[in-house]
Amino acid sequence: MLDVYALISSELFYVDLSAMQLTRSSHFHPILEKSSDLINPVCRDNPVNRFVAHSIITHGNPDKPPVCDLFPTRYKIAKDDFEQMLDLGTILCSSSIWSSVLYMVPKKSGNYCPCGDYLAVKSITVSNTYSILNVQNFSSNLQNKKIFSKTDLVRSYNQIPMAKADVLKTTIATLFGLFEFLRMPFxxxxxxQIFQRFIG
Structure with missing residues (x-):
């Protein structure tokens, strides 16, 4: 699942696909039409990568903090986002004995992104030592290149499935219910480390 976004630059031109109308006459229309399945953000209808799943190996007991209140505008943002994730098949309603608090992270755009405060879960989660690549690991391959593109994944982490045994540990408590993630939350x-393995 890819965002319809790319930056293509060279000595001759610079194009921002996110800002242009992709009509049938566009040079980029055939590419996006050919890859229409990749720009569909629906999780339930897309194949799962069977080689990568996120497990949460813990060494402690479940935590269940109280639900936090939200300002009306932030409540609506959170509720709309959770309804969208339900529609996409990213989350399910839950009755888990685990839960984490919902909090709203401000974005550069001035909007808010609903996230789970997984501090308690993280404190009892066993570390993963999978190597994270440095930008220098591949930047040497860019020498003498003239055309560059950037492709952004839609809800990138949500494209990785959760291990079934650990889905309950992803539960977020909100004022409008408990929800658990079938796909990896942020x-x-x-x-x-899991995302690096997925990309690799």
């Missing part, structure tokens, strides 16, 4: 420990 704030768990070791998600960076």
């Amino acid at each position: 704030d768990l420990r070791t998600v960076v």
Whole structure:
């Protein structure tokens, strides 16, 4: 699942696909049309990578903190986002004995992103030592290149499935219910290592 976004630059031109109308006359329309399955953000209809799944190996007891209140505008943002994730098949309603608090992270755009405060879960999660690549590991391959593109994944971490045994540990408590993640959420420990393995 890819975002319809790319930056293509050279000595001759610079194009931002996110800002242009991709009509049938566009040079990029055939590429996106050919890869239409990749720009569909629906999780339930897309094949799962069977070689990578996120496990949460813990050595402690479940934690269940109280639900936090939200300002009305942030409540609506959170509720709309969770409804979208339900529609996408990213989350399910839950009755887990585990839960983490919902909090709203401010974005550069001025909007807010709903996230789980997994601090208690992270504190009892076993570390993952999978190597994280440095930008210098591949930047040497860019010498003498003239055309560059950037492709952004839609809800990138959510494209990685959770291990079934650990889905309950991803539960977030909100004012509108408990929800568990079938796909990897953003704030768990070791998600960076798992995502690196997925990309690799």
